[in-house]
């Protein structure tokens with residue numbers, strides 16, 4: 001099924017260029033030249049957008065106001081929003097992110113960059129919404145904190161489970177030691193990274209045959225590569 005991308009942008013050149021390129025990339029772009037129309041299209045229950053690209057400077061209802069309204073609605077409360085603005089003003093960026101925008105692009109931008117960011121946000125959202133991971137050998141239920149390897153239950157501590165979850169949700173990418181410490185132990189953690197290595201070792205041991213799903217990237221961190 002084609003994914004709807006709602007583009008709320010009053011400048012016809014930009015809107016047309018985004019429309020043309022998203023269509024070519026296999027999306028179904030919808031254009032709204034005002035915040036009011038954007039709100040109406042975003043709340044179309046039969047055809048809700050998968051992602052919204054939102055210009056901040058709009059006639060009538062501003063991009064910020066529209067973002068606030070969208071976040072309050074059940075249908076669009078979690079729809080990813082990427083904001084566009086002509087200004088690189090830090091305060092706008094912070095305000096936008098605080099209102100719940102997922103990303104921020106400063107004009108002038110390249111259409112390629114916008115498409116790449118849209119794909120990245122959609123991938124992230126997709127991963128976050130998946131309640132389970134499964135490959136040929138291992139299964140992980142994120143809601144129940146249940147892990148099995150070759151149909152055998154694996155008992156993990158909370159920290160080990162959090163480590164495994166973070167690696168799976170970023171699968172294919174290297175997670176640096178510091179990122180893992182920040183995400184699993186919190187930003188207040190100042191201990192040394194050996195704690196992490198010890199936990200990874202224990203996690204691999206407990207996973208047994210599935211332990212090889214975590215690859216060591218020497219000098220940097222770890223990467224989840226799936227069980228083979």
Ligand code: CA
Pocket residue numbers: 009010011055056057058
């Ligand atoms: Ca504008």
